[in-house]
Amino acid sequence: MAPEEGTAVVPGTSAPGVPVLLGFQDPAGSTTGRALPTGRALDELTGPDGLVEASLVDAGAPAALFEAKAFGLDGTESLTAFATAVPALTLPRRQAALAMGLAREGDPVSHTIPKAGIVARPALCRTTQGILVNQDEYDLAVRMVSMHASHPAIGLTSAVALATAATTPGTLAHRVARQTADGTLRLGTPAGVITPKPSPPRTARPPRCCCTAPPGVRASWKAGSFALTTYCHALCRESTDSSTGKRSPLT
Numbered sequence: 001m002a003p004e005e006g007t008a009v010v011p012g013t014s015a016p017g018v019p020v021l022l023g024f025q026d027p028a029g030s031t032t033g034r035a036l037p038t039g040r041a042l043d044e045l046t047g048p049d050g051l052v053e054a055s056l057v058d059a060g061a062p063a064a065l066f067e068a069k070a071f072g073l074d075g076t077e078s079l080t081a082f083a084t085a086v087p088a089l090t091l092p093r094r095q096a097a098l099a100m101g102l103a104r105e106g107d108p109v110s111h112t113i114p115k116a117g118i119v120a121r122p123a124l125c126r127t128t129q130g131i132l133v134n135q136d137e138y139d140l141a142v143r144m145v146s147m148h149a150s151h152p153a154i155g156l157t158s159a160v161a162l163a164t165a166a167t168t169p170g171t172l173a174h175r176v177a178r179q180t181a182d183g184t185l186r187l188g189t190p191a192g193v194i195t196p197k198p199s200p201p202r203t204a205r206p207p208r209c210c211c212t213a214p215p216g217v218r219a220s221w222k223a224g225s226f227a228l229t230t231y232c233h234a235l236c237r238e239s240t241d242s243s244t245g246k247r248s249p250l251t
C-alpha cells in the first residue's frame with residue numbers, strides 16, 4: 001500500500017509529501033535520434049553580439065545550453081534579473097533549432113523547442129523564497145527559459161537534458177559542473193536545489209508514462225521504474241475528464 005504521508009519537499013514549496021521517483025529509460029535522442037544532434041559537444045551559434053558557444057543536447061527534450069558569462073550573467077540571477085536576459089537568448093535559440101533539425105528556414109519561431117538555458121559554476125545565491133544556498137550545496141547553476149520567460153525552477157525533461165549534458169565530456173555543462181563520484185548532479189535553480197539521479201539500465205522496458213511531475217522530483221535518465229510508471233498511469237485514469245473522456249496528464 002502506498003504511504004499517505006511523507007517528509008519530502010519540492011523546492012519552491014513548503015508542504016511536505018511522499019517522494020515519487022519518475023524514471024526515463026534511454027531518453028537520449030528521443031526527438032532527433034542522437035544525444036548530440038549535431039554530432040558535437042560544442043557548437044558556435046549566432047548571438048545578438050556575435051558568436052556564442054552552445055551545447056545542443058537531446059535527452060528527455062532537445063535543449064540548447066549556453067554558458068552564463070557569455071551573456072554577462074553568473075547563473076545565480078533572480079527570476080526578475082534573468083528575465084532581462086531572456087530576449088538575448090531568442091536568436092541563438094532559433095539558430096539551435098535549425099542546427100538540431102527541429103526547424104527549417106522560414107518556419108515560425110518556436111518558444112518551446114528546443115528548451116534553452118544558461119549554466120554556470122556553483123556560487124552563493126538565494127532562492128525565490130529568500131533561502132541562502134552555499135556553493136558547496138549544489139554542483140551546477142542553471143537558469144532555464146519557459147515560453148519566453150524565466151522558468152521558476154526547471155522542467156523535468158530539461159533536468160534530464162542537463163544531467164545528460166553534465167556527464168558528456170566537452171559540453172558546457174560538463175565544463176562548469178562539479179563532477180561527483182556517483183554521477184548525482186545537484187542543480188541550483190531559482191526555486192532551490194533539484195537532484196536528478198542516475199540509475200543502472202534495466203533489461204525489461206517499462207511502459208512509457210504520459211505524466212509529467214512537478215519540478216524537484218528526482219529524475220533517473222538511464223532506466224524507468226515499472227512500479228512508478230504504473231502509478232502514474234493510475235493517476236492519469238483518475239484525472240480523466242468525465243465530460244470528454246480524455247485523459248489529462250498531471251503537471
